[in-house]
Amino acid sequence: MSIHREVKAVWRQASSVSGDYRLRQLEFLLGERKTETIYREYGCIFKIDLDKAYFSxxxxxxxxxxxxxxxxxxxxxxxxxxxxxxxxxxxxxxxxxxxxxxxxxxxxxxxxxxxxxxxxxxxxxxxxxxxxxxxxxxxxxxxxxxxxxxxxxxxxxxxxxxxxxxxxxxxxxxxxxxxxxxxxxxxxxxxxxxxxxxxxxxxxxxxxxxxxxxxxxxxxxxxxxxxxxxxx
Ligand SMILES: C[S@@+](CC[C@H](N)C(=O)[O-])C[C@H]1O[C@@H](n2cnc3c(N)ncnc32)[C@H](O)[C@@H]1O
Missing domain, CATH: 3.40.50.150 (Vaccinia Virus protein VP39)
Structure with missing residues (x-):
């Protein structure tokens, strides 16, 4: 976080994906306790929530x-x-x-x-x-x-x-x-x-x-x- 100033939260993947919704457990490490963020890919914007909906x-x-x-x-x-x-x-x-x-x-x-x-x-x-x-x-x-x-x-x-x-x-x-x-x-x-x-x-x-x-x-x-x- 000291190098990449834009990083607001750090979570660790604590399990593989499982269950009907294909989610994984996350372990909080640093920063804000939020799992919602914005991801950009080839001109598309995605609001994602790493804790509540699958994303890769x-x-x-x-x-x-x-x-x-x-x-x-x-x-x-x-x-x-x-x-x-x-x-x-x-x-x-x-x-x-x-x-x-x-x-x-x-x-x-x-x-x-x-x-x-x-x-x-x-x-x-x-x-x-x-x-x-x-x-x-x-x-x-x-x-x-x-x-x-x-x-x-x-x-x-x-x-x-x-x-x-x-x-x-x-x-x-x-x-x-x-x-x-x-x-x-x-x-x-x-x-x-x-x-x-x-x-x-x-x-x-x-x-x-x-x-x-x-x-x-x-x-x-x-x-x-x-x-x-x-x-x-
Ligand atoms: C591996 S994720 C892929 C999601 C998305 N296509 C992507 O690439 O980000 C599979 C998705 O299927 C959904 N899912 C699981 N069982 C389902 C069902 N029976 N009918 C519809 N969706 C289902 C899960 O909630 C999950 O969001």
């Missing part, structure tokens, strides 16, 4: 990669939107028609509303509080060109909901997972095998377009993304 600055390249894939006029569904880091990035840097943005954490949805206002993207983003599975079943079937699934711990059990949200003509699902891989194994291939098996069992016509390691998250553990092209 380490996904900024992945947000940029997804934004660059979006075609003008697409309807995008973000099933696990948090405070809106993907959704707002897309609304500002691509030209979607709408970005439906669901989260189950009321604080995340409150901050998402704030961030929509701060970034002036109210015409593009539709925030929805609730469980993604239920929201899709009741109001968002067959509407999306593209579905984002940034909940790596549980995306597998939401795959059928993502398919339900896609338009009957097909589209894209960006599927995130955590995967362990031995030295001789490829984590992306392991996720591809598991997802392909499930999609085949559901009778889906699809192509795995590309997969990549988003980031390492521990010894031999990786966050992986698959870009799944679902045919109509």
């Amino acid at each position: 600055p380490r996904l900024s390249y992945e947000r940029l990669r997804i934004a660059e894939l979006i075609q003008t006029g697409e309807v995008v569904l973000n099933m696990f939107a948090g405070v809106g880091c993907y959704s707002i990035f897309i609304a500002k840097h691509s030209e979607p028609l709408k970005v439906y943005s669901i989260d189950i954490n009321p604080v995340a949805i409150h901050l998402l509303h704030e961030n929509i206002r701060l970034n002036r993207v109210a015409d593009k983003i539709v925030p929805i509080k609730g469980d993604a599975k239920k929201v899709i079943e009741t109001e968002l079937q067959n509407i999306a060109d593209r579905v984002l699934m940034p909940l790596p711990e549980r995306a597998y059990s939401y795959l059928d909901s993502a398919l339900l949200a896609l338009k009957p003509t097909g589209g894209w699902a960006h599927y995130y997972a955590f995967q362990h891989a031995k030295k001789t194994e490829d984590p992306v291939e392991k996720v591809e095998e598991k997802v392909s098996e499930k999609l085949h069992s559901l009778g889906v016509n699809f192509k795995l377009d590309s997969g990549r390691i988003v980031r390492p998250i521990g010894p031999r553990w990786y966050q992986v993304v698959l870009d799944i092209n679902v045919k109509g």
